[in-house]
Amino acid sequence: MPKTAIPTSAGLTAASDMAASAASEARLRRSAPECRPKRVMPVPTMNTVVCPTPAYKHTLVRDTVRARPAAHGMGHFTHPAPGSIRLVAQPHVNEEAGVPRQKTTARGEGVSRERIRDAAIRLFGERGYPVIGMRDLSEAVGILPGSLYAHISSKEDLLLDIVESGITAFIDVIQPVVDSDLPADQKMREAIRAHLDVLAQQVEQTRVTFHQWQYLGAENRAKAVEVRQKYEDLIVQIIDEGVASKIFRDSGHHRLPVLMIAGILGSATEWYRPEGRNSAQEMADAIADQVLLGLQSAT
Known part of the structure; x- marks a missing residue:
């Protein structure tokens, strides 16, 4: 009579373990x-x-x-x-789109605030400030999310920096024009040229600066408005000089042309492209021609 193999306790344990593992895997x-x-x-x-x-x-x-x-x-x-x-x-990594995962480092070696700021400008410009999180920023520069706080205090702090430095870049190039001895109409043309020159160099940052500052909290928004006011005051000074010298006509609404000019220059981020067929200077002169046509005195 053939002998029947009797399972050992070790064999039963192994079989039980394998069954338990298979069941756990199936549930997951x-x-x-x-x-x-x-x-x-x-x-x-x-x-x-x-x-x-x-x-x-x-x-x-x-x-x-x-x-x-x-x-x-x-x-x-x-x-x-x-x-x-x-x-x-x-x-998640979009392997189908061929987007590789950034290699991350725990302490953020080789990552500077400037690099994080550049990544934020790109992401805010492409997708908008509200939908970008700290994880998005950390992946863009290749560090862990917690390591960002060694360089920035918050996402809003980063946006404020972008806005303030963006406006300051325009102030720095327009202020010398305002301080020059040029007549008011020539100052206006040179100020518009200076604005378009800066725009051509930093289109993405200017887009964030002029269109996403409203996402700042009340305290930081007040800081951004204060810096923007300095920018507008330079345009006010040019117009006041033009009216006083009879180069510009006095419409009785000095603030209105300032807002119109600021609006034209601010909206340039939506249609100006550095790779377009017209240079920044050509576009600046075209804008200046129209602005001066509305400002200049009939005499």
Whole structure:
């Protein structure tokens, strides 16, 4: 009569462990739909199932039991260890679009505030300040989100810096024009040229400066308005000089032409392109011709 093999306790344990692991994996697969098996290489101790979601990839990680070492030092691997299956969230990477994940560093070596600021200008300009988070900024410069705070105090602090420095760049080039001995009409033309020159050099920052400052909180918005007022005061000074010298006609509404000129120059970010067929100086002269036509006295 043939002998019937009796399972040992070790065999039953191994079989039970494998069944438990398979059941755990099945439950996690059901909780994370659209999973597709993917071998993580070159690490031989981990199998993953990657499940894309809008913001994250959930990686099902199954650790394996390391058996006796092999000659090449990598070891043999048997069944999954009991309770070793876990779901790990990882930032989503658009592999289909060919966008690689930035290599991150815990302390942000080689990352400066200027680099973070440049990334913020690009992201705010492309997608808008409200939808950009600290994680977006950290991934753009290749550091962990917490490391950003070694360089900036907040996202709003970064926006205020962009706005203030953006407006200041225009003030710095227009102030010498206002202080010159040129007649008022020539000052106006040179001021518009100076504005377009700065715009041509920093289109993205100017777009954020003039169109996203309203996302600042009340305190920081007041600071931005104060700097912008200095910019507008330079235009006011040119117009006042022109009216006093009879070069510009007195319409009785000195503030209105200032707002109109500031609006024209501020909206230039929407249509001016440095790679366009007209240079910044050509566009500046075209704008100045129209502005002066409305300002100049009939005599």
